[in-house]
Amino acid sequence: MTMIETAFLDPTTTANEERGRQPSIGSWLSEGHQLTPKSTTRAEHHYESSLSSLGSAGPASPYTTSILNPNLAEYFSVIFSVISELVSRRESNPLPEIDFTLHTEEDENQVSTKERGSEDTKVQTNPDSSEKTIAGVDFGTTLSGASSVYKDDKYENVFEHDAIDYMWMARNTKREHSVVKPKDFKRKAIRVVINGKECYARPDSASDQDIITKAFAEEHNIPIQREEGDKSIFKLGTGSFIQSIGRAYIPFKLFGGSESEHRWFHVFKKCPVPLIMGMGFLEKIKLYSKNKHLLVDCPSSFGSMPMLKWIGSPRGSVNLKANGKELVGCADTGSDLDFMSLRCARRLGFNFDTERKARTRVMLADESIVETMGQLTVSSVELSYFDSFEMTFHILPGLASDVIFSEAFLDQTDAFNTCVQIEDSEDSYQQRVNTLINFGPVQAWLSRKWTPDAQDTAQQEHDRVIEAENYRRNKADRTIRKMRDESRAAAAREAEEAKQNTFNTRHARCPHCIGERRRTGA
Structure with a gap:
């Protein structure tokens, strides 16, 4: 690996003395690669031509430093301190994880880098400053050894690969909000x-x-x-x-x-x-x-x-996309975890981790305890006004909503000011809760949507149908509540009630439920 000859100008040394300083044999610096000292007006570096091409009569560079330089120990100290600083930055600033912290500051002179090493980004110059500001970088042509990143940085001039690191760190300065992982959140x-x-x-x-x-x-x-x-x-x-x-x-x-x-x-x-x-x-x-x-x-x-602690008919909904698929979520400040319904995960074809370590126990509003089926990490979740981000959900069967967002997520994203839609609560119909559920047409619909796994039991199939009907009823409730025409809404309620009554009648003849009643003597 080629060593870079670093030059430092000693203001106490005369020009004649400098001309007599040729690099001696055994110098730690390689000949012909002198880096100019930091300019007082621009943070820019360049390489000088090799002195060996000028022959013995060629003038020595006034910035050439030999091993005989009496200030060599100081130069070594400075260089090693710079290297140590850069190493510590790399260790303390790994590739950023997704965090649920809003970054709302926008900079018109900065364009975020979608990925480290993006080919289509460029270095932009702030017209109001003599310093280069980072909005991106063309790694092949724009950097030559180093770049100035921050005016108040202890070391303004950093080597090329470290300047690149700073550039991808600017990606959180997007025109939209970024979402990052929450710290320790308390209810x-x-x-x-x-x-x-x-x-x-x-x-x-x-x-x-x-x-x-x-x-x-x-x-x-x-x-x-x-x-x-x-x-x-x-x-x-x-x-x-x-x-x-x-x-x-x-x-x-x-x-x-x-x-x-x-x-x-x-x-x-x-x-x-x-x-x-x-x-x-x-x-x-x-x-x-x-x-x-x-x-x-x-x-x-x-x-x-x-x-x-979902109780009743929640009115705070969140429209989102998971890997490009449109979903409807619920804003639940009474939830400690982020959930996705089993029905939704299967419908979208997601594979999730079902190992014991991926499951957790959850207490419901009646103090009953259920266990999640595992965890699912969605690589791209999109919300209004936010950049896409990765997010992990706990899988739970029976949810009436595709997704439930937890209190921690809603707090960190300031969701009620950004992406939560509060539905009108004037309609008293939303307070009513009808009894569950039956097979009927949902069973035929399910058979077309997916084929039950070979290991699925009658109980699992039954629960899946109930989950689907729960979702359908919840969606119908939301649709009716949005209707402004009262006569139209009344007709829709009547039709939905008739549909649910038919469903309940058929469910009373469900073979699985009949078998359960006989077994328990109910």
Whole structure:
């Protein structure tokens, strides 16, 4: 490997003395490759012609440094410090991983590099500065030894390969936001006052109602109304259902706020957290769009097991593309993990890791525990206003949505200000939850979409059909809620109810369910 002869000008040495300094035999510098010192006006380097071609009468370069130079130790020290700095930068700045941190700063003079070593990028010059700024690079023609990267860098001039490293690091200065992996994220809560006592409430964008537990009501002396009209049925994240035991009308206000109100809370017999504020309230106070400063870390009493607290009919949807395929996701601040439905993964033909280490246990809103089927890494996820990024999902059967985005992801992407669409909640139809489910036409549709694996059991086929119907009903609900023409919406509701009733009737004759009822004596 050719050594680069580095030259340093000693201001105390006269020109005549410099002419007498020819590189001696055994010099550590190779002859004929002198690098000019850093210019005071431009951070640019060039190579000089070989002195050997001039013969013995040729003048020596005033910048040639020989081993006899009395300042050689200082020069060695500087060179080695530069090399050590460059090595440490390479070790401390590996290729960037995808992180869920927004990079919103835009630079019109910088064009990001899609991949390291992109052939179509170029070095651009900022007209307002004498320094070169990095927006890309033509690696074959534009760099000659070194380039200046940052004005305030300790070492402005870096060797070519390190200048290239800085250039691909500029790729986060895109015109759109970039998404990067979250750091250690802690669940969030808001402080509220109920019955005059300060409490922590869990904000849950995937819940359409406010909820308390029976134990919470008893602890705070809250009376529960238990008439039949006070009880409601809610759909959980995996498609199962839960019935509340009643309702409570409670004096309520934000901690530190001046305005107080009475709010209805549905009461659950048990729930992973004692107090949940649904999307209606969160939208009213604009928590995630304008008042995120109200969020605080959850107390340790809320537990640490991953949760999926989807309750009811979530109104926060996210349109996305996964490897170019259009999907609909749900914004769920009550979820600790990012999920993809098994139906969606199979429909898109994704292969996912099903090993034991890839699975995890998740607690639902009724405190039941389910296990995920594995993990899937999607190489390209696209959201509005964001560059594409890689993302890992936990696979869970029964989800009514293609994808569920976790609280950490929504927080780091500021999703409620960028890509979440809040659906209109005026229609009371969305609060109703119909009972599951049956085979019927969905079974025929499934047989056309995919052939069950040879190892699939009757239970697996049954669950798959239920999952598909859950998804269909959820999609129909969203479509009806978007209708502005009330007469058209009423007709659509009636048709959907008839379709669901037909489905339920057929499901009552499902061979698998009949066998299960006989086996259990139900």
